Amino acid sequence: MKKTIETLMNHRSVRKFKDVELTKSQIKTIVSAAQMASTSSFIQAYTIIGVTDKEKKKKLAALAGGQEYVAESGHLFIFCADLYRHSLIGEWENADVTPSIESTEKFMVTLIDAALAAQNAAIAAESMGLGICYIGGIRNELNEVNKIIDAPDYVLPLFGLTVGVPDQHTEVKPRMPFSMVYHENTYQKEPELLKRNLDEYNQQLSAYYDKRTQGLRNDGWSDQMAKMLQRKSRMYMKEFVEGKKLNRH
Amino acid sequence: MKKTIETLMNHRSVRKFKDVELTKSQIKTIVSAAQMASTSSFIQAYTIIGVTDKEKKKKLAALAGGQEYVAESGHLFIFCADLYRHSLIGEWENADVTPSIESTEKFMVTLIDAALAAQNAAIAAESMGLGICYIGGIRNELNEVNKIIDAPDYVLPLFGLTVGVPDQHTEVKPRMPFSMVYHENTYQKEPELLKRNLDEYNQQLSAYYDKRTQGLRNDGWSDQMAKMLQRKSRMYMKEFVEGKKLNRH
Numbered sequence: 001m002k003k004t005i006e007t008l009m010n011h012r013s014v015r016k017f018k019d020v021e022l023t024k025s026q027i028k029t030i031v032s033a034a035q036m037a038s039t040s041s042f043i044q045a046y047t048i049i050g051v052t053d054k055e056k057k058k059k060l061a062a063l064a065g066g067q068e069y070v071a072e073s074g075h076l077f078i079f080c081a082d083l084y085r086h087s088l089i090g091e092w093e094n095a096d097v098t099p100s101i102e103s104t105e106k107f108m109v110t111l112i113d114a115a116l117a118a119q120n121a122a123i124a125a126e127s128m129g130l131g132i133c134y135i136g137g138i139r140n141e142l143n144e145v146n147k148i149i150d151a152p153d154y155v156l157p158l159f160g161l162t163v164g165v166p167d168q169h170t171e172v173k174p175r176m177p178f179s180m181v182y183h184e185n186t187y188q189k190e191p192e193l194l195k196r197n198l199d200e201y202n203q204q205l206s207a208y209y210d211k212r213t214q215g216l217r218n219d220g221w222s223d224q225m226a227k228m229l230q231r232k233s234r235m236y237m238k239e240f241v242e243g244k245k246l247n248r249h
Numbered sequence: 250m251k252k253t254i255e256t257l258m259n260h261r262s263v264r265k266f267k268d269v270e271l272t273k274s275q276i277k278t279i280v281s282a283a284q285m286a287s288t289s290s291f292i293q294a295y296t297i298i299g300v301t302d303k304e305k306k307k308k309l310a311a312l313a314g315g316q317e318y319v320a321e322s323g324h325l326f327i328f329c330a331d332l333y334r335h336s337l338i339g340e341w342e343n344a345d346v347t348p349s350i351e352s353t354e355k356f357m358v359t360l361i362d363a364a365l366a367a368q369n370a371a372i373a374a375e376s377m378g379l380g381i382c383y384i385g386g387i388r389n390e391l392n393e394v395n396k397i398i399d400a401p402d403y404v405l406p407l408f409g410l411t412v413g414v415p416d417q418h419t420e421v422k423p424r425m426p427f428s429m430v431y432h433e434n435t436y437q438k439e440p441e442l443l444k445r446n447l448d449e450y451n452q453q454l455s456a457y458y459d460k461r462t463q464g465l466r467n468d469g470w471s472d473q474m475a476k477m478l479q480r481k482s483r484m485y486m487k488e489f490v491e492g493k494k495l496n497r498h
Contacts, residue, residue, distance in 0.1 A: 004253045004372065004376030005278065005282060005377075008282040008285055008369050008373055009281070010285075011285045013287060029254065031430065032258070032427065033254060033257040034430075035424040035425065035430055036258055036259075036260045036421075036424065037260070037368060038262060038368075038371065040385045041385070042422070042470075043477070044425050046430070047436065048430060049431075049433070049434065050431060050434070051433075051434055053434045056434055080436070085429070085443055085447075086478055088440055089471045089474050089475055089478075090475060090478060090479075093471055095476070095478065095479045097474075097478035097479060099481050099484070100478045100480065100481055100482070101478060103481075103484055104486040104487035104490055104496065105388065105482065105483040106478075108360060108486070109385070111357060111360045111361060111364070112360060112363075112364045114361075115364030115365050116364050116367070116368045118365070119364070119365045120257050120368060120372070123253065123368075123369070124257055127252075127254060132287075133287075134287045134289070136289045136290070136358070149435055149436050150436050152436065152438045158357070158361065159361065175284040175285065175293065178284075181284055181293070181296055181297060182276075182280045182297050182298075183296060183299070184299050184301055185298065185299070185300055185301060185398070186398055186399050187298060187399050187400040189400075191337055194334055194337060195341075198334075198338070222338045222341070223342070224291065225338050225346075226339060226344035226346065227344070228292070229339060229350060230344045230345060232348050232349055232352075233349070235348070235352055235354070237354040237357065238352070238496075241353055247353065247487075247496070
């Protein structure tokens with residue numbers, strides 16, 4: 001039993017892989033595990049694209065911000081929100097499903113479904129001794145990503161998942177204090193309490209970065225978040241998603 | 250190693266629990282495992298509310314569609330998308346984070362973050378011999394759910410997760426065929442191929458329901474999806490989410 005909790009608690013993103021491709025059997029195990037995740041009303045609203053074509057993989061790595069390890073991993077999965085097959089079922093079964101599948105509610109359902117499946121894939125891979133990294137960077141240029149995988153309406157690429165044999169060992173990154181993330185019965189919103197918790201966490205994270213970078217970096221979580229969120233990134237997303245006929249009303 | 254894959258492959262939702270509350274130590278293990286999931290740019294954009302107050306639990310169970318096992322589980326977690334603390338950090342660090350945190354891109358980030366964490370929680374619980382069920386039903390009445398947990402702007406309750414000692418044994422539900430969910434390099438959109446795959450899957454699922462319900466039910470996946478998606482459910486969601494200052498632009 002303990003093995004699974006250990007796998008979960010030892011997660012770190014791997015960004016350097018050995019030159020070993022995943023076997024068909026490993027891919028099958030990972031995808032099958034993904035499929036066993038819970039799914040809202042059994043909707044199974046996602047599709048996984050496995051990128052084996054080297055040219056496509058290189059292009060996707062470049063679009064995701066030139067991250068070499070994306071091209072050099074053992075396998076690259078692209079997780080897509082997917083209500084395309086539901087739209088066809090609607091046609092074939094003479095059911096008007098359009099208002100439903102174009103709603104914000106179903107957009108949320110597809111995202112959550114895809115993410116639950118992806119995390120099962122990640123855990124399966126890690127339990128097999130492989131390393132993983134999520135690639136949100138593909139959302140930098142979804143129009144281009146979409147062309148590469150040729151996804152129709154109602155199919156939205158969400159993120160990549162690179163999987164492979166790890167060629168680096170990094171430290172586990174300290175998460176927010178338990179009391180910040182877990183509240184009992186009522187959301188704990190007092191700014192003063194948050195401030196105290198943040199002070200503690202900022203110091204802890206700063207010490208972690210300081211050690212990991214041998215003094216090159218020592219920002220806390222607040223700095224990091226403020227800097228990241230000041231940048232307006234991927235502001236085309238709303239329009240793009242609506243163009244895919246999702247999240248419309 | 251095999252234990253983890255077995256846990257993943259043996260998932261079934263549990264909707265009947267023994268009258269045993271989770272211990273503080275179990276809750277801590279589950280939440281800590283949730284926190285170790287990957288998080289986009291380390292944003293950690295979620296909060297987990299543990300509902301121990303019996304009155305609140307009953308109300309939430311009623312709002313989620315009168316599902317008794319929600320009130321009677323060993324523990325009820327509510328997973329919330331959360332950019333509230335990031336909004337405060339923006340104020341305190343003099344950083345204009347508003348356009349960013351109110352964007353559709355960051356809405357997607359919070360949903361994916363929360364779902365990755367939740368799935369880690371689910372796997373942790375199952376690996377400890379507990380049963381779980383996701384409760385999307387809380388989205389029936391988010392306004393009421395929100396009042397119960399008193400969540401501020403930028404905090405959106407997404408789903409519940411009931412956890413407890415299983416008091417039933419159900420069969421694993423057959424997922425879509427591998428070739429429907431996993432495509433190589435290019436999205437496989439040919440309707441004829443989908444039709445053939447669906448025929449096979451509909452028969453398989455129909456046989457599963459027939460056996461499980463001793464002949465009371467034998468619909469295929471296409472029927473089930475058409476019926477479900479014909480209903481316009483939770484169409485208030487877009488407005489509610491925007492009212493929470495999320496998914497606005």
